[in-house]
Amino acid sequence: MNFRRIKAVAFKEWRETVRDRIFLLLAFLLPVLWMLVFGYGLVLDVEHIPLVVVDRDHSALSRDYLYRFTESRYFDFKGSLTSETEADAWLLSGKARAVIVVPEKFGERLLAGQPAHVQTLIDGTFPLRTDITKGYVLAINSALSGELLADYVARTRGLSREQAKTLVQPIRLEVRYLYNEEVRSAWSIVPALIMFSLMLAPPLLTALGIVREKETGSIYNIYSSTVSKIEFLTGKLTPYVAISFVNALLLWLLATLWFQVPFKGSFGLFLLSSLIFVLTSTGIGLLVSLMVSTQVAALIITMVLCTLPTILFSGLIVPVSSLSPGAQVQAHLFPGMYYTNIVRGTFLKGVGMNVLWADMLALALYAALLRLVAYRLFTKRPRS
Amino acid sequence: MIVSGVPRSKRAAIWWGRLMVMTRKELIQLFRDVPIVVFLIYSFTLSVYISGNGLKSQLHNANISVYDADHSFSSRDLIHKFQPPFFSFAGELSSSNEGQYRLDRGTVSAVLDIPPRFHEQLAAGEPTAVQLLVDTTNSPQGLSAASYAARIVAQFGQEASLARFGGSAEASQNLPVIVSDHRVWYNPDQNETWFESISHLLRMITIFAMLLPATALVREKERGTIEQLLVSPLTPLLIMLPKVLAMTVVILCAMAVALFGVMQPIFGVPIRGNLVLLFSLTALFVFTTAGMGLFAATITKNQSQVGLLTLLLIAPMLMLSGVTSPMEAMPPWVQYLMTLSPLRYFIDVVYGILLKGNGLKELWGHVLAMGLLGGSLFGFGMWRFRRQFQ
Secondary structure (H helix, E strand, O other), X not given: OOHHHHHHHHHHHHHHHHXXXXXXXXXXXXXXXXXXXXXXXXXXXXXOEEEEEEEOOOOHHHHHHHHHHHHOOOEEEEEEEOOHHHHHHHHHXXXXXXXXXXXXXXXXXXXXXXXXXXXXXXXXXXXXXXXXXXXXXXXXXXXXXXXXXXXXXXXXXXOOHHHHXXXXXXXXXXXXXXXXXXXXXXXXXXXXXHHHHHHHHHHHHHHXXXXXXXXXXXXXXXXXXXXXXXXXXXXXXXXXXXXXXXXXXXXXXXXXXXXXXXXXXXXXXXXXXXXXXXXXXXXXXXXXXXXXXXXXXXXXXXXXXXXXXXXXXXXXXXXXXXXXXXXXXXXXXXXXXXXXXXXXXXXXXXXXHHHHHHHHHHHHHHXXXXXXXXXXXXXXXXXX | OOOOOOOHHHHHHHHHHXXXXXXXXXXXXXXXXXXXXXXXXXXXXXHXXXXXXXXXXXXXXXXXXXXXXXXXXXXXXXXXXXXXXXXXXXXXXXXXXXXXXXXHHOOOOEEEEEOOOHHHHHHHOOOEXXXXXXXXXXXXXXXXXXXXXXXXXXXXXXXXXXXXXXXXOOHHHHOOOEEXXXXXXXXXXXXXXXXXXXXXXXXXXXXXXXXXXXXXXXXXXXXXXXXXXHHOOOOHHHHHHHHHHHHHHHHHHHXXXXXXXXXXXXXXXXXXXXXXXXXXXXXXXXXXXXXXXXXXXHOOOOHHHHXXXXXXXXXXXXXXXXXXXXXXXXXXXXXXXXXXOHHHHXXXXXXXXXXXXXXXXHHHHHHHHHHHHHHHHHHHHHHHHHHHHO
């Protein structure tokens, strides 16, 4: 290995990248723009569910009950209907995702100490939304039930309201939210977005950079030169690793200064693991570039290969523990998950090497393995 | 340009003939690239299967550990209520510090802390409290876990106090409580494979529809073969349109494979609406998305640039259009921005046709929006293209 030759290859690659102004601009703009758009825009909480109600009772109690829905930030009240068949049309067109039907004699029955059935129709196309909607409805129902029950018990047993409340609800659940005490969506999204950006952009930069040479044929200059395989690969990757590492820093600054996400861990640890991660993700691009011969193929394959596991299997949205066993295996085969643990760990949890060493080791092995395979696959004497 | 004097019908025949020839050229060029073909097949078969099978967007198996300082009948009873599918019991802790340790390591996502004298207080009718520590590094999941836990504890408490009064299940029939009857429509069993496999299909269609025509056009620009096409008797429309047409044909076939080869037979995804409508609207969506890709292609010079630019555009489309999380909760500016994303409309179209049995009556607004968007993008791309080369 000759250091001067690596430097020459890296320098040539850097020149080429810098000369393509749009490419260079996009390479730095991409992660920053994504973080701004997703940091503000990607809200994972389910709120503002469009709701219509059918009130067949028209009593004071039914109005009070429905008022709890229309006032809740979880629901967006879209209107009051007269019949269920009308509600069908609203659900069918997607203008409403849930319908509450209050039956006749709702108020009367409850005041008389009898249970009342309330029907909820929910659009089931999006299971997450359905599930959470159900939860909200149950929560509002049980809140009102609890009050009614306490009133009832107080009346019939001659207890004070406080006593009746204890009787009805003897156990209180005290919830303490850890690591993200105010449960801000942005705090859990923004650190993970560093993973998102560094998982998607660097492989593409790398793959395009190498396949470009193959497609235009300028790689024959390398084949016929004295540059060895390892020198070429190292030099070629250096500018992309550097760009991506600078992006990691920019994203860190954006997360801590702009989004004000607390960074509780060690900065050195973050830097080191980001470097390892960047080496891994550029390694994926390298591997793809060695298997294809056109930039179109490189583009499609890196995008398909990286986008979907990054969105689905890396803990960005769905925690890995919630995946099915088969998908968990996939998640472990993909580097994104380990880095998500590291960024969330260093940002929100403030844990150190003693917790994160396994994730770092996995990434380092991954990076090494990718380079080893790439080294084996790359040949200066292509058969064609 | 076509020589005047040739009869109209003949001119049309020539135009169609050229369109077919060019479309064929694009198809040949695409299928020569073996890695792309391999990936196309993978994306619409195996990968649909994997994501349909593996993903759960609801709270599932949140690992919960318990520090039980009471060790009584009641506390064990409460612990027993934390069951799959929402929770999965990850063992008892010997001290409350251990809970923090496990949360730090991420091996559990919640810790339940039951105080001493829990059973005593409950039996005496005194108020008592249990504590739940929730990891909120993933905020929606943390909130879900807390709300499920609250429901479990509330129900447990109510049952316990009823039991204390010798009340049976019948006694509770005569209490003023609101009973919820839920009816879930369109997917009554909440089969998540339906949702996940459909949204995966949508993501794949979007990626291919945007990338393939865009790169096909830029490649011609980069290699200079576009000059050859321009000196041939082809209008700019006849250069751009076949690229879209070829990809539309490929994507429709791929979708048919995914739908009839994986989603329907394996996952039992229903097809309640009209298939012809579904495929025609898919063609419209591909046209619209391809318009976006071609637009990106006309403002860039080489494939590297177009690659980054399409990636820049495609990520927000995939994340914010409503396949990953519902649209309603997004801030208003995202909802406005996403009116520019064809995927935002296509989602409602596909779920509507497959699961709800929607027809044009419900979907015409979306169809119109996609058509307008596609028409203007394509028109703008054409205008740029003409200006660059003529």
